[in-house]
Amino acid sequence: MTASARQEIATLLRNRRPGFPLEAPFYVSPEVFALDLELIFARHWLHVAVEPEMAEPGDFITVELGTASIILLRDDDGQIRGFRNVCRHRGARLLTEPRGFVGNLVCPYHNWTYDLSGRLVHAGIMGRDFDPTCLGLKPVAVRCIEGLVFACLAEDPPADIEEMAADVSPYLAPHNIANLKLAHQSELIENGNWKLVMENNRECFHCANHPELLRSYPHLTAVGAQAVTAEERADYEAFQRLHGEFEAIWEAQSLPWRAIEKLDGRPTGYRTQRLALDGAGESFTLDARAACAKPTGRFTSPRLGSLHLHTQPNSWNHFLGDHAVVFSVFPVAPDKTLVRSRWLVAKDAVEGIDYDLSRLTEVWNATNAQDASFVGWAQAGAADPAYVPGPFAPAEYQVNSFDNWYVERMIAGLEGPARARLAAE
Ligand code: FES
Numbered sequence: 001m002t003a004s005a006r007q008e009i010a011t012l013l014r015n016r017r018p019g020f021p022l023e024a025p026f027y028v029s030p031e032v033f034a035l036d037l038e039l040i041f042a043r044h045w046l047h048v049a050v051e052p053e054m055a056e057p058g059d060f061i062t063v064e065l066g067t068a069s070i071i072l073l074r075d076d077d078g079q080i081r082g083f084r085n086v087c088r089h090r091g092a093r094l095l096t097e098p099r100g101f102v103g104n105l106v107c108p109y110h111n112w113t114y115d116l117s118g119r120l121v122h123a124g125i126m127g128r129d130f131d132p133t134c135l136g137l138k139p140v141a142v143r144c145i146e147g148l149v150f151a152c153l154a155e156d157p158p159a160d161i162e163e164m165a166a167d168v169s170p171y172l173a174p175h176n177i178a179n180l181k182l183a184h185q186s187e188l189i190e191n192g193n194w195k196l197v198m199e200n201n202r203e204c205f206h207c208a209n210h211p212e213l214l215r216s217y218p219h220l221t222a223v224g225a226q227a228v229t230a231e232e233r234a235d236y237e238a239f240q241r242l243h244g245e246f247e248a249i250w251e252a253q254s255l256p257w258r259a260i261e262k263l264d265g266r267p268t269g270y271r272t273q274r275l276a277l278d279g280a281g282e283s284f285t286l287d288a289r290a291a292c293a294k295p296t297g298r299f300t301s302p303r304l305g306s307l308h309l310h311t312q313p314n315s316w317n318h319f320l321g322d323h324a325v326v327f328s329v330f331p332v333a334p335d336k337t338l339v340r341s342r343w344l345v346a347k348d349a350v351e352g353i354d355y356d357l358s359r360l361t362e363v364w365n366a367t368n369a370q371d372a373s374f375v376g377w378a379q380a381g382a383a384d385p386a387y388v389p390g391p392f393a394p395a396e397y398q399v400n401s402f403d404n405w406y407v408e409r410m411i412a413g414l415e416g417p418a419r420a421r422l423a424a425e
Pocket residue numbers: 087088089090091092107108109110111112
């Protein structure tokens with residue numbers, strides 16, 4: 001990309017109007033997409049997996065980030081490790097499947113072989129003087145937080161991941177995520193830029209168009225008192241009473257529930273909060289009752305509401321008393337994004353006895369499909385010459401926070417090298 005193209009993008013970022021979505025190029029331009037991969041996805045902690053996806057030594061997943069690919073696997077000592085998916089001989093892709101099991105990592109080209117710690121253990125006919133010890137796989141930084149797996153491609157990953165770990169671990173720990181079982185996963189390609197996928201997730205203004213989700217998810221959750229209209233007041237007060245009931249449940253079980261919100265102004269942005277659910281209050285099902293008979297974690301009753309965790313730039317997660325559902329977002333093209341969803345249940349839960357897969361997944365499968373439509377419409381609109389960013393509602397403040405974070409991180413990335421150069425001169 002030319003220096004002037006970078007300069008133009010930097011100017012657009014600096015001129016961004018707070019309280020409004022981004023200008024069209026941020027959703028449609030191939031140059032911006034390339035910069036997103038370079039400055040956001042290659043430099044920040046990404047939500048890439050949950051430990052139960054790699055339950056046994058040798059289990060792996062791969063994550064594609066533009067032209068980069070990473071391998072995440074569980075090694076022989078039970079640790080989750082990350083590697084660049086590039087052979088150290090002549091660079092071939094080592095693993096081409098999204099998930100699977102390996103004893104060793106064997107390159108499909110000339111069969112160089114790496115063990116699960118990334119060490120080169122076999123290289124064939126390389127000659128007597130060949131030294132394999134310095135040709136191990138390039139590592140990728142990995143940080144597991146209570147069963148959630150974060151990875152960072154940078155050589156100096158943002159240190160504030162530790163603050164996030166300290167903040168969110170007490171909320172996550174009772175759910176014992178590392179010891180849950182992967183019941184189902186889905187991969188959905190949405191026809192929109194990754195930022196439109198994230199923006200769509202960061203508000204529930206549109207939740208009236210999620211009838212299945214609204215059977216359990218209180219529509220007013222994300223609306224503060226100041227945003228409630230006269231017609232909504234009775235519903236709002238009912239929600240406040242419901243929340244009071246759940247607060248008593250959480251307090252009785254020593255479950256932290258108050259919101260922690262550090263969505264912008266920092267490299268690692270996040271938000272967590274425990275929230276009430278409507279009706280039976282147990283799960284994201286059509287009757288709001290548990291989808292799985294075996295509770296998760298240390299719980300004995302599923303009536304716990306939902307623990308939310310949002311992480312910038314690419315995830316949202318819900319942890320309930322009977323299951324968990326976690327989502328990671330990966331950019332594919334300026335107008336294409338992969339949403340990876342996983343449903344987790346107690347390790348000893350048996351499909352067909354303790355849970356029915358279609359009942360477990362139907363609400364979020366429907367919600368994902370609806371969200372994919374919304375994102376597709378937003379992408380079409382952003383590509384239309386008539387597009388002009390319109391104002392956010394108060395209930396959309398987290399969309400604004402996401403855009404704030406994105407703009408800050410992009411500017412930091414664009415200015416960083418220039419500043420470093422100046423300081424060195
Ligand atoms: S490129 Fe992998 S063994 Fe040759």
